[in-house]
Amino acid sequence: DEESVLVAATLVEDAKEGRNLSYILSGKCVKSYIVYNNKWFRWVLYLAIAVILAMAACEYPAVPGMELPYWATMIVEFFCLAYFTVRICHAMTFQYNNVFFKDTKNVVVIVVIFLTFLDMICFIIWKNVATTGRPIRWSRFLRPLFIINFPDGKQIRRAFRNIRRTVPDIMNVLILFLLSVLLFGLLALKLFYRREMHYPDGSPYFATYFDSIWDLYVLVTTANNPDVMMPAYNRNNWFSVFFIVYVILCLYIFMSIVLAAIYNNYRRNLKNEIKSAVFMKRQRLAQAFDLLKVLRNDVPVITHSRWRQLTSVLLPTKSHVYSDLMMKILDDDNTNVLSKKNFLNVADLMNVHLSEVKDRTTLQEKLFPNLYNHPISKKFKMIVRHRFFRYLFDLMIAINALFIALDLDVADWFFLVVFAIEILCNLYVAGIKEYFNRFWYTFDFLVIGSALIASIVEKIMGRSDEELQTLDVLLVLRVMRLVKIFGSIKRFKVILQTLLNIGTSIATYGGVIFVFFYTFAIIGMEIFSGLIHYYGYGEKIENNVLTAFCGNEKLKDSFFYKDQYCGNNFNHIFKALVLMFELMVVNQWHVLTSGFVQVTSKAARLYFFTFHMCTVVIVLNIFTAFILEAFILEY
Amino acid sequence: DEESVLVAATLVEDAKEGRNLSYILSGKCVKSYIVYNNKWFRWVLYLAIAVILAMAACEYPAVPGMELPYWATMIVEFFCLAYFTVRICHAMTFQYNNVFFKDTKNVVVIVVIFLTFLDMICFIIWKNVATTGRPIRWSRFLRPLFIINFPDGKQIRRAFRNIRRTVPDIMNVLILFLLSVLLFGLLALKLFYRREMHYPDGSPYFATYFDSIWDLYVLVTTANNPDVMMPAYNRNNWFSVFFIVYVILCLYIFMSIVLAAIYNNYRRNLKNEIKSAVFMKRQRLAQAFDLLKVLRNDVPVITHSRWRQLTSVLLPTKSHVYSDLMMKILDDDNTNVLSKKNFLNVADLMNVHLSEVKDRTTLQEKLFPNLYNHPISKKFKMIVRHRFFRYLFDLMIAINALFIALDLDVADWFFLVVFAIEILCNLYVAGIKEYFNRFWYTFDFLVIGSALIASIVEKIMGRSDEELQTLDVLLVLRVMRLVKIFGSIKRFKVILQTLLNIGTSIATYGGVIFVFFYTFAIIGMEIFSGLIHYYGYGEKIENNVLTAFCGNEKLKDSFFYKDQYCGNNFNHIFKALVLMFELMVVNQWHVLTSGFVQVTSKAARLYFFTFHMCTVVIVLNIFTAFILEAFILEY
Ligand code: NA
Incomplete structure (x- = not known):
């Protein structure tokens, strides 16, 4: 019976957190599942993914100054992969095998782990046995799959699912466009x-069909x-x-239709996503209810004692008073028991913060009650809360702007002190908890705090190198x-508030784009690294055969060299990622392409075309x- | 009484056509209003607007070969303006004066007509009295206002109203973006x-605040x-x-928000537009009902005889049978009279084509009934209607494509004849009326027909100059x-059908963009015409002082000249319009701007910035x- 309460509590927790991993509803499996969801294990997973992705900076072609011998990066990689293996095996312990292996994301993770090990072995053999040819780590571009395919990357996986579902629906428009x-x-x-x-x-104009299509x-x-x-x-x-x-036809009409088709599908998929999430939540709560229910007058209900049992597992830190309050809120038909209908609201209720009143007093009030409630202190608080107080400091910001514009750095200490005083006043009045709950206060604190530290460091260190x-x-x-003045x-305010509200979702799309960037960057590095270098420009550099024309004579007379784009290359991961960003912005992407075409062959266009299609046409539109x-x- | 029937018929006609011009409901005014709505007067108005806009090709700076002396264009312009005056005075005859002068569109037309006359007089005096300085026709950029402000340009005015209502709502986002x-x-x-x-x-990098803002x-x-x-x-x-x-911030986030804000407002405005159009329609129909109603058992209704009177005015070409049929459809509660509720549907019913059955026989069936209904003819029609017949000709198109790709022109006569035969077959089977109702048939007819004519002309004329x-x-x-194969x-099919359905609305936005293009082109011509010329490139041209560097020494070493953009200038209206299009596509617009900045001053940036804001940020997003x-x- 204690076991069924534990299972029910876990199901409710799932519903609250929106988790949708399936598991066997037995005590042993549920305990394993609870350990699996421990936040420390999750954070170690995030760290391991970050580390394995960051290895690209140390592997050949490495960022200058960050090169590591191949065995060093491989040892790190090995530990990451080992953790992934542990994690995925852990997930196997609480799932039925047929469910586990039917889930694509588990299969993908296992396959990628296997391929990476295979690649590592190949590389070691190639490196030590074959003495000619540059050994290639061909599995590296698969690494971003770890971001998407562990159950912990729910948000980003949802975005990818949306892309996967949208693409078939816009295929007709894209094919018509390409035709x-x-x-x-x-x-x-x-x-x-x-x-x-x-x-x-001097190059020919629409000379071949292939060039003609490319230009268009x-x-x-x-x-x-x-x-x-x-x-x-x-x-x-x-x-x-x-x-x-x-x-008009291909850009203004077709591209607008592509956006329209994507938007249409996005909305439909979003609706389905929400529907299935709600369904999943209700299903888990119904399962929990069935585990806890008692028959009363032939009606299945949850009694007060059962509810107490559940909350003691679900919310171990909260008091009995809190638990009873929750039951009272849920029991909106005043029957003193929870019907199934009542119980289905428990997850939503738990996501609302019911803050207890005693928390409202600030730290300073607790420590120095007499001082904080003294009439002078009260008068002071009134002044700080008055809108003229804010206007005064907005005016200071405006004056500060003027000083910056006029390059008058002398007054900067004065402004720093003034803004620091403002922060202290607000901190005193609002209390620490309330202060850091407000975005603009926190922003202010970070900016002024960092500036103070940097200024002091500069003062102490003196004008160094x-x-x-x-x-x-x-x-x-x-x-x-x-920036504070905008707030x-x-x-x-309403625009910025909206931006803050959708901030995490924007970050999700940032993650999606990063996945594309990383994959293409790794592939690009394997193909194009070392072909183009930045040595600077000018007569001296052009006269040296080794450094002239981005270090590659094929670029002589090219637009790539004339526009001084040598710095845009695939020589290490950061350079490659910046180049991906430039390609995403689109402008001059054909010149960048032409540079890499000139040092390889026209087939290189395929790489840049694919990147454009994936990132700009599909992801940016989504x-x-x-x-x-x-x-x-x-x- | 006959008068009230006429008024009622006019009101119903208004509701059917969606006209919303107000007029006095008296017999005399309504008759004047009916004349005003005569389609010939409307087409003459369209022609006059087209002519006055086209005059830009013949006025200084004229398209080479189309120059006219100033008095010639002015005489044409005078007749156009005279017609506009007549038209606007005509509108005055059937409206109350206070209504007429409260309507912004009438005031705008009157003011523009007045200003244009003033400008013409100024120009003539300047031309003949002052001997120095180039006289300017400063009112020409107002001409597109005629497109928008006559009651006949309803669609385009609605689009402009939408823009006018959207702009204030997106101002906050735009200001935040600019800040x-x-x-x-x-x-x-x-x-x-x-x-x-x-x-x-060699030019300095972020040297002044103004340049810094411009570059960003x-x-x-x-x-x-x-x-x-x-x-x-x-x-x-x-x-x-x-x-x-x-x-990321200013392009991907802010520009997406601008689009979102515009889309949001667009939808809201569209909803309001539709609501007010429906309201206007019901109001007119209610007015018509009040004029025609008879009391029957204290309920106001329209009797059969009144209905006959109405339809004899409203649909003079239709038979009694048709009129009775309409009444039967409207009278859906079978009372043999039309209640107000019944009557309000009349406008919608009139917009549905009730085609009478006798029209279904084709012309060839009427002329040669025996031949057309002969068994062989029937067999033939079956073959043509079969899908294999269509597949056969789709295959012919594919073969034709191959021939074109391989540059084999010899077979073109063969293909022309084959496709002409296809057209004749389809024409025979479908009949003329049905044939030209289908988009792809008509398309086919025009393309093949034109090709046949062009081929014959070429054959007869021989290979001329x-x-x-x-x-x-x-x-x-x-x-x-x-292209036919796409259809x-x-x-x-569904994509192309959608495109065809929204075709007229797309054309409306084409009109909106044309208004912006024309206005900016005229202003640009006044400022920049004659400063940059296309003389070609190469050594010979560079050695001649007059033709070197687009004919303007200030462009030496400029990107504008290096990129060979001399052909992009304001030397006549067509060049200017093409330049506007290039600016709308955005790419390299800063290089185009830099050319005109170099031959004038940095203030020229304001012109190009305004164009970008209006056309790209606002109109293209709408x-x-x-x-x-x-x-x-x-x-
Ligand atoms: Na561009």
Whole structure:
């Protein structure tokens, strides 16, 4: 009987937390499941995933200064993988085997762990036996799968599920779009090829069908507008009609339809997600109810004593008073027992914070009650709470802005002290707990606190070699103070509040994009690392054969070199991630592509095309769909 | 009494057509109103607006070969304005004066007509009296107001009303966004100024606050990414964080929020529009009912005889049978009279096509009944209607595509004849009326028909001087044939059908964008025409002082000249409109801007910034909102 209370409590906890991992409802399995959900084990998992992803900085091609020998990174990797194995085996202990192996995410994790071990063994053999050829760690691009496929990455997995479900539905639009590009490519080839025109750099204009399609695909991303049109437009004004029709159709109409189709599917999937989450929650609560129920007049109910048993397991830190209060709230038909209908609300109730009144007194009130409640102190609190007090400090920020704009650094200590005093006043009045519950107060505290520390450090250390970097940090902090004024203007408050509310979801999409970035970055590093280097520009560097043209003679006369893009390369993970970001912003992506095409072959376009399709056309549009929906619901 | 029937009929007609112009409900005024709504007067108005807009091609700076002396364009303009005056005076005859002058659109038209006359007089005096300085036609940019402000441009006015109502609601987001740009601009200036870096062309990097803001605003449009980052990124990898944070915040988050806010407002406004349109319709129908009603058992109704009177005015071409049928449909409670509730449906019923059965026979059946109904003919019709017949011709299109791809023009006559035969078969089976009701049939007819005519013309005329242009037309038509295959693939049908359904609304937004383009083009021509010319490129042209650097020495060493953008100028209206389109596509707009800044001053940035804000940030986002909503409703 004690066991069934434990199982019921776990089911209620699942419903409260929105967990949907299945497990066997026996005492042993449930205990194992509770250990599995321990937050420390979860945080170690997050750490292990972060570490295995971060290894890319130390593995070849490593970030300069962070290189580690291959056995060192492999030992770290081994411990991460070992923890993953333990974790996944732990999950096996409380699940039926057929359920466990039917779950794709478990299978994916097992396969990736296996492939990574295989890759490590291959690499060690290759490294030590074969003396020629550069050994490749070919499994590294699979690492982000750990983020998605452990049950702990619920949010991000949901976003990926949404993408997976949306893609088939927008396929028709995408195929129609790509067919249109093929058709226009044929037309452009026929129209322009026989006129033998040239781009400004002398390269031929729409010379082959493949180039024709590529140029037009790039035009849909707008990256080569108007350059792609200019030779034809200069020849005959009417040729502009071709490009205008193409852009209107493929960019403005088709791309809007892609967004519309994605938005439509996103909303539908969201609705289904919510429905199934609610269903899952009710199912768990119903199971818990069945375990706890007692028949009273042939009606199954939960009695007061059963409820006490449940809450003593579910909320061990809370008092009996609290438990009775909860029961009173749930029992809205005043029968002194909980019907099934009553009980189904327990998870929602637990997610509402019922704060007990005694917590309201601030720390300073507890420590110095006489001082805190003294008339002078009360008068002071009244002043600080008055809106003129806030206006005064908003004015100080404005004056501070003026000083920054005019490059007057002398008064900075004065402003720092003034803002520090403001913080102390607010802290005194609001109390620590209340203070750090407010976003703008916390923001203020962090910015001014960091600035104070940095200023003191700078004062003590004196102007050292790194003076510029301390100054930069101070500068950023100084300008960030001005941000606070946005938070105090009423018309912006609702926008910023909305942004804060959807902040975690935005972070989820940040995670999704990171997964794509990391995967493509690793693949890109395997293909393109070491082909392009940044050595600087100028005559001296150009005269040295080794350093000229980004260290690769093939880039001579290329736009990539002329635009001084040598710094955009795949030579280590951070460079590669920045390059991914630049490609996501789209502009000049065809020039970046052309650089890597020039040092390899035209097949490299496939890599950049795939990245654009995945990240820009699909993920960014889903992100826009998410913002649209979130803003419409919140605003 | 006959008068009240006429008034009632007019009110019903208004409700059917969705007209909402107010007028006095007297016989004389209504007759005047009916004349005002005559479609010929309306088409003359459209023509006059088109002509006055087209005058920009002939006025200074005119399209080469289309120049007219100023008095010639002014005479044409005078007649257009005279017609506008007549039209607006006509509208005055059937409206109360206070209603007429309270209506903004009437006031705008009157003011624009007045200003244009004033401008014409000023110009004539300036031209003939003052001998120095170039006289300016300063009122020309107001011409698009005629499109919006005549009652006949209902659709486009509605779109503008939507924009006008949306802008105040998104102001907060836009201001917050612009303030963020200002703040980041300050930070960038502080961070980079003292490091004295340079762009690849040697120009200083974030040297002044104004330049700093400009560069960052351009970055939000992505047009100078990654160039704006490269100098700092090459100096220190960590500076990339600044740009990445900026782009994420200002581009991905703020711009998505702008779209969300616009979409939100668009939906709300659309709902209000529909509500008020429905209200207006019911109001007019209620008025009509009150004019026609008779009391029967103290209940106001419309009797059969009254209905006959109404329909004889409303639908003079239809028979009594048709009128009685309509009444029977409306009278859904079988009382043999129309209650008010019954009558309110009349406008909707009139918009449904009740085609009479006798129309179903095709023309060929009427002319040769024996031949058409002969067994062989019936067999033939069965074959043509069979899906294998369609598959056969789809296959022919695929083969045709192959021939085009392989540049085999020899078989083109064969394909033309084959497709012409297909058209004749379909025409025979479906009949003319049914044939031209189907989009893909009509499309086919136009494409093949034009190709046949062009091919015959080419055959007869022989390869003349303009051979290339005939060939181009044939080529386009040849490739367009392939489009038909999209229409016969099921998965694309629903997308294309949706596109066709929202086609007219898309055209409305095309009109809105044209209004912005025209206004900005005229203003741009007044400011920038003649400053940049296209003379070609190459050594010979660069050695001539007059033709070098787009004919303007200030463009030496500029990106504008290096990228060979001389053809993008304001030298006549068509060039200007193409330039507007390029600016709308955004890419390289800062280079285009820099060219015009170099030949004038940095103040020119204001023109390009305003264009970007109006067209890209507001109108294009509203267009996206429209597509989103339309697609979600239709798909
Ligand atoms: Na761009």
